[in-house]
Amino acid sequence: MLATIFCASFAWATLIFFILSIWFTLKQGINHLKKLHQIPCHACEYFTNDYRLKCTVHPIKACSEEAFGCLDFEPQTSFCNACQKGRRKLC
Numbered sequence: 001m002l003a004t005i006f007c008a009s010f011a012w013a014t015l016i017f018f019i020l021s022i023w024f025t026l027k028q029g030i031n032h033l034k035k036l037h038q039i040p041c042h043a044c045e046y047f048t049n050d051y052r053l054k055c056t057v058h059p060i061k062a063c064s065e066e067a068f069g070c071l072d073f074e075p076q077t078s079f080c081n082a083c084q085k086g087r088r089k090l091c
Contacts, residue, residue: 035065036065038068039063039064039065039067039068040067040068040070040073041054041055041062041063041067041070043075043076044070044073044074044075044076045074045075045076045077046058046072046074047062047076057072058070058072
């Protein structure tokens with residue numbers, strides 16, 4: 001009788017721990033994604049949108065967390081034809 005209660009409580013505790021760990025992992029992942037979406041590289045004049053050379057000034061730290069507060073950030077001034085016609089906001 002005592003072993004059955006112990007096994008049942010251990011099973012429930014394991015299940016609750018598993019669900020809580022998934023919840024905390026998802027919450028941490030969402031917060032990390034929100035932080036990554038604030039990287040300003042896509043709106044910079046020096047951003048090339050090419051996977052081989054992302055930035056002409058700082059190619060190593062482009063599109064990473066090191067790009068926060070980049071001293072060489074210049075707002076994008078020229079847009080492609082699709083952006084000027086209103087099809088897309090940023091290229």
